[in-house]
Amino acid sequence: MEFFPDRAHVRLRSCVRGGGYIDAEEDGLRISMVRRRGLLTTVWKVHRIVRDGADYVLLYGAAYGRYLACSPGRRRVVQRNYNSEDQDNVLWVPIRAGDHRDDVLIRHGRHRTRYLDVTGYGDDVDESTRWNWVVEPLGPRPEPPLLPPPRASCLPVRRIVFRQGNGRYYQRLRAFSFCGRSVFFLRNVLACLLDEDVDGITLCVKAGSQGRLTPLASDLPYNCLPLHIVVLNHRTAAALGLRYPDFDVLL
Template sequence: MELFPDGAHVRLWSRLHGTYLHADEDGRGVTTSPQRAALSAAWGVHRLARGGAAYVLLRSAAYGRYLALWARPAPAPAPQGHGGHPVLRAFDDPDQDDVLWVAVRAAGDEGDDVLLRHGRDDTSFVGVAGDSDNLDTRRAHWAVEVIPPRRRPPFFPAPVPVSSPLGFTRRVFYVMTDYNGEYSSNSFRTFEFKGRSCFQLRATLASLLNKEIHTNITLCVSPGSKGRLTPLLVDLPCNNEPIAIIVLITGSPDSAALELVYPDVDA
């Protein structure tokens, strides 16, 4: 569907509620908010063909993970706060289908509103939490806004002083790309990182990699072996889950080879 061009970034706006689909700050769930100019409201489009069918995958521009259908084995309940609504997942398996979505025109709508139907479960749609479970309502109708790319990468956010790391300690796996933007999955190293500051994370990685000017490195989140890299531009999510970081020299040939796109969320 032309509303979801591969490699672009989009917002999904509920015409019924006047809110946008956002990645939760916990890096696991999704929510809605009226805030428009936020990286958490930007979703990278990843088009994928499988078995003769075309699918739309949506990757959070804030945290890198993919919008996925929560699949719960009976009789286990869904995670608290998620219910039957989508969550954020890594994309690791070539046969993984929980991240597959099909965009279809919203029936009875005269505009360009779409429904995002799950590629595996055609009775599940991306909707607004708290509404009726009736899938014929407008709760699952979304207007798609394409976000233009920035001509230059945005300035890295300054560190925000905090009195303590608030208990967030996670294992960071990291690797630096070569001249062609490639890296080996066997070359990852690891360390324990306290806090959420992406500014401090970059400084720490620069020290570990012996890079004197840490503003010349770009950090990317790896959302799984089959996912696309996402530039890290916000503080880490509020969780203690491990994170994989790909490091490259800003403006180098390896940076160009990865074709990173920065959405202009203020546009």
């Protein structure tokens, strides 16, 4: 558990299959492996919880805010919202791979014979088929990165549900339909609707009622699923400790 302090930013590098990092794909649903470590989609934030006296690690993406979860039907790891206090597909337990090693196995919290991997998982796997992971911590970045440049598109069309907050209370929910994936254009629309300075607000995505706020620094996932946005001014975001990991490309 010491590899995963609460609210830390990490990357997970595989010790098998030629290395590579767990990556959140642009559809906001699938998981894959990539070799390039400087991508925002390879950054995960730690969410620690205690349930029934047991400690668990949850991991949600810095790009889309969605949680690493096991999918029983397809027996794969996917991105999912965290919607319920009883939801268990997002629970993970890190285990040292050996007495003198820094890599870890990541076991599912409720299925003791299932381990985190990307190609699929099964019951009663032996030690040779388990994926070991090196946990690479990232330090905080005091300023947000520049948003991606605007890109015009009319697809996909999704429902944006949003509210403004200051960390202690939120305004009422409002909603509208938004075309495309550009976070640059989305910020402009929300600034106009809320009569705010466009350069003085932070957009955060909340992936499910139990999910933590994640600052949006990438374009929206390529799907039509509704997106829940919380709009904070910059001083409020700093007060809540919403920092950014190191987004510099590391070759």
